[in-house]
Amino acid sequence: MLNSILGWVDQRFPLTHIVKHELTDYPTPRNLSYWWNFGFLAGVVLVLQLVTGIFLAMYYKPDVNMAFDSVQHIMRDINYGWLLRYIHSTGASAFFVVIYIHMARTLYYASYHKPRELMWWTGQVIMLMIMATAFMGYLLPWGQMSYWGAQVITNLFGVTPFFGSDIVMWLRGDFSVGDATLTRFFALHYLFPFLIFGMVGIHLVALHTVKSSNPSGISLADKDNIPFHPYFTLKDLFGLGVYLIVFCSFVFFLPGMFIEPANNIPANPLVTPSHIEPEWYFLPFYAILRSIPDMLGGVVAMGLSVVIFAILPFADRSTIPGGARYRPVYRLVFLVFIADVFLLGYIGSQPPSGVLVPIGQAATLLYFATFFLLPPTSKLEERWMRSRGLPPALLTLFEQRSPRDKWSNKGGAA
Amino acid sequence: MKRLIIFAFCWLACSAWGEAEVQLNKVEVATDLPTLARGAETVMTVCNGCHSLKYIHFRELAKLGVEKDKVDGWRGSNPMGTAIASQMPADAAAASFGKAPPDLSLMAKAREGEANYIYSYLLGYYTAPDGTTGNHYYPPTKMPDVLAVAGVTDPAQLAELNKKAREVTSFLVWAADPHAQERKSLGLYVLGYLLVFTTMMYFLKGRIWATLEKV
Numbered sequence: 001m002l003n004s005i006l007g008w009v010d011q012r013f014p015l016t017h018i019v020k021h022e023l024t025d026y027p028t029p030r031n032l033s034y035w036w037n038f039g040f041l042a043g044v045v046l047v048l049q050l051v052t053g054i055f056l057a058m059y060y061k062p063d064v065n066m067a068f069d070s071v072q073h074i075m076r077d078i079n080y081g082w083l084l085r086y087i088h089s090t091g092a093s094a095f096f097v098v099i100y101i102h103m104a105r106t107l108y109y110a111s112y113h114k115p116r117e118l119m120w121w122t123g124q125v126i127m128l129m130i131m132a133t134a135f136m137g138y139l140l141p142w143g144q145m146s147y148w149g150a151q152v153i154t155n156l157f158g159v160t161p162f163f164g165s166d167i168v169m170w171l172r173g174d175f176s177v178g179d180a181t182l183t184r185f186f187a188l189h190y191l192f193p194f195l196i197f198g199m200v201g202i203h204l205v206a207l208h209t210v211k212s213s214n215p216s217g218i219s220l221a222d223k224d225n226i227p228f229h230p231y232f233t234l235k236d237l238f239g240l241g242v243y244l245i246v247f248c249s250f251v252f253f254l255p256g257m258f259i260e261p262a263n264n265i266p267a268n269p270l271v272t273p274s275h276i277e278p279e280w281y282f283l284p285f286y287a288i289l290r291s292i293p294d295m296l297g298g299v300v301a302m303g304l305s306v307v308i309f310a311i312l313p314f315a316d317r318s319t320i321p322g323g324a325r326y327r328p329v330y331r332l333v334f335l336v337f338i339a340d341v342f343l344l345g346y347i348g349s350q351p352p353s354g355v356l357v358p359i360g361q362a363a364t365l366l367y368f369a370t371f372f373l374l375p376p377t378s379k380l381e382e383r384w385m386r387s388r389g390l391p392p393a394l395l396t397l398f399e400q401r402s403p404r405d406k407w408s409n410k411g412g413a414a
Numbered sequence: 415m416k417r418l419i420i421f422a423f424c425w426l427a428c429s430a431w432g433e434a435e436v437q438l439n440k441v442e443v444a445t446d447l448p449t450l451a452r453g454a455e456t457v458m459t460v461c462n463g464c465h466s467l468k469y470i471h472f473r474e475l476a477k478l479g480v481e482k483d484k485v486d487g488w489r490g491s492n493p494m495g496t497a498i499a500s501q502m503p504a505d506a507a508a509a510s511f512g513k514a515p516p517d518l519s520l521m522a523k524a525r526e527g528e529a530n531y532i533y534s535y536l537l538g539y540y541t542a543p544d545g546t547t548g549n550h551y552y553p554p555t556k557m558p559d560v561l562a563v564a565g566v567t568d569p570a571q572l573a574e575l576n577k578k579a580r581e582v583t584s585f586l587v588w589a590a591d592p593h594a595q596e597r598k599s600l601g602l603y604v605l606g607y608l609l610v611f612t613t614m615m616y617f618l619k620g621r622i623w624a625t626l627e628k629v
């Protein structure tokens with residue numbers, strides 16, 4: 001019965017072919033490490049946010065007089081409303097944990113190199129859209145942090161030359177954050193995740209065109225690729241289990257960690273909280289914003305710090321594959337950069353005073369220097385590595401490189 | 415990886431160090447119904463004179479085990495499903511204290527320090543040398559010393575006050591998140607299930623991957 005239905009469909013739509021070709025038999029490098037689990041996890045988190053978000057939206061009221069109370073109604077009176085909201089509010093943080101790790105993996109192995117530039121750039125667009133979605137979602141519960149966070153961030157657009165105040169008005173729909181802002185943020189917060197979903201589709205089509213990179217950095221011979229199912233379905237399910245254990249520990253036992261106390265006070269335009277602080281996932285960028293004494297300069301630096309990752313396929317001029325795996329200098333730069341991002345995050349969470357100000361400025365400088373110095377350092381590093389003789393592992397890899405591998409000629413990293 | 419972990423640890427350590435401002439007293443929050451019911455009684459007889467609890471209804475007090483007669487006395491002619499309003503209208507309170515007393519139903523989650531803050535704040539009143547009353551944790555507060563803490567030195571009386579403040583705090587913690595107990599017990603089942611699932615997947619993955627020939 002099932003087979004005949006499937007046969008009927010297959011004559012009209014390549015269902016079996018797609019499932020076989022793109023899923024079950026999809027060739028995957030057998031040496032992928034657990035760092036390759038995070039793309040799948042990001043997809044799971046997106047679906048969880050979509051599902052819980054749609055149910056929240058059935059009870060949520062985007063009106064300044066009702067929003068705060070409607071969230072409390074969800075938390076107290078709706079069956080398992082507290083679970084929906086805690087999954088959603090914790091899920092936003094989890095999303096950033098997962099995609100930041102996913103990006104760090106890509107940075108470490110320098111997998112943004114040819115032929116995966118488009119994967120890197122579509123990923124960047126997804127990240128920007130997630131940031132926008134999280135920022136707009138954070139306004140919805142209409143607490144003090146929601147209100148003042150939105151007020152401060154929309155205000156930043158005021159530095160735009162000539163049109164500053166018009167843009168701020170346009171974003172808010174009013175002179176200051178208010179009912180118009182709340183309704184439009186709700187509409188867009190509902191829309192954006194679906195756009196993200198579409199963008200993820202493009203990301204995956206690109207992936208299936210260029211195939212996964214792998215820790216060795218070069219394309220593997222056919223014998224080293226194995227079908228996705230059952231090997232990677234099981235590996236992903238195991239990873240999912242570990243992820244859900246961590247995630248559910250927060251949802252069920254520490255859900256308050258991701259909701260600021262100040263956000264449990266209804267928004268009040270007349271009372272500014274003593275310390276306005278964005279969510280943890282924006283803190284490094286926020287620290288960069290504050291480290292530049294000039295407002296326009298700060299906003300430009302912050303915007304740049306988010307999008308600058310896009311230059312990496314050009315900025316990293318090394319042809320040695322495998323990123324930090326084989327390149328000692330690149331590995332050091334990677335580790336220092338990650339440490340620098342943590343440092344900026346800490347500085348962003350503190351009031352800007354005392355020694356923290358110069359430290360924040362130095363950290364900002366280091367952040368940008370990492371990108372701008374990459375072209376010369378990566379080139380020099382390669383020359384230095386080749387003059388010392390490449391490590392044996394790398395030489396074998398170069399020799400083993402399959403002649404049919406159309407992407408890795410000219411020594412390009414794959 | 416190791417370096418990352420060490421770094422994250424130092425980072426957490428210095429953020430914890432940075433927050434050492436006013437030391438709050440720690441309170442051990444109770445979750446048993448008799449304590450919550452006693453806390454509810456103090457809140458309804460003392461605090462409700464000025465504060466509302468708009469997300470809590472009289473029915474929930476009865477469910478906590480507060481005697482029916484008492485609940486009936488507080489609600490008067492209002493139905494059981496009525497949200498608990500303050501006995502003093504907000505503008506009247508604002509006129510007499512200079513500030514409207516905030517709603518208490520979410521208070522336990524709306525201040526830095528949460529339960530410890532409420533506990534410390536309620537017990538933080540003292541009599542200054544000039545005879546005025548102050549509060550260690552919220553110096554400019556407009557709320558009077560409602561539990562009559564300032565100046566008490568008798569140990570038995572102090573213990574009684576600590577107990578009362580703990581009951582009130584525990585009730586407010588419950589009120590801020592009435593599903594917390596349900597959440598934690600469901601969480602144990604969920605984590606138990608996930609542990610079994612993950613272990614199974616771990617071994618299944620090992621067995622399937624073992625069938626791959628080695629390279």
Ligand code: HEM
Binds near residue numbers: 046091130189259
């Ligand atoms: C990319 C995925 C998403 C992210 C990162 C995200 C993020 C957020 C954040 C940070 C909040 C504030 C949480 C809080 O403090 O309570 C929020 C609230 C909300 N979101 Fe989302 N969201 C996503 C998807 C969705 C979708 C698809 C919908 C609806 C279709 C939705 C509906 C809502 C609603 C109704 C609220 C207000 C209720 C509440 O505050 O809990 N979200 N979202």
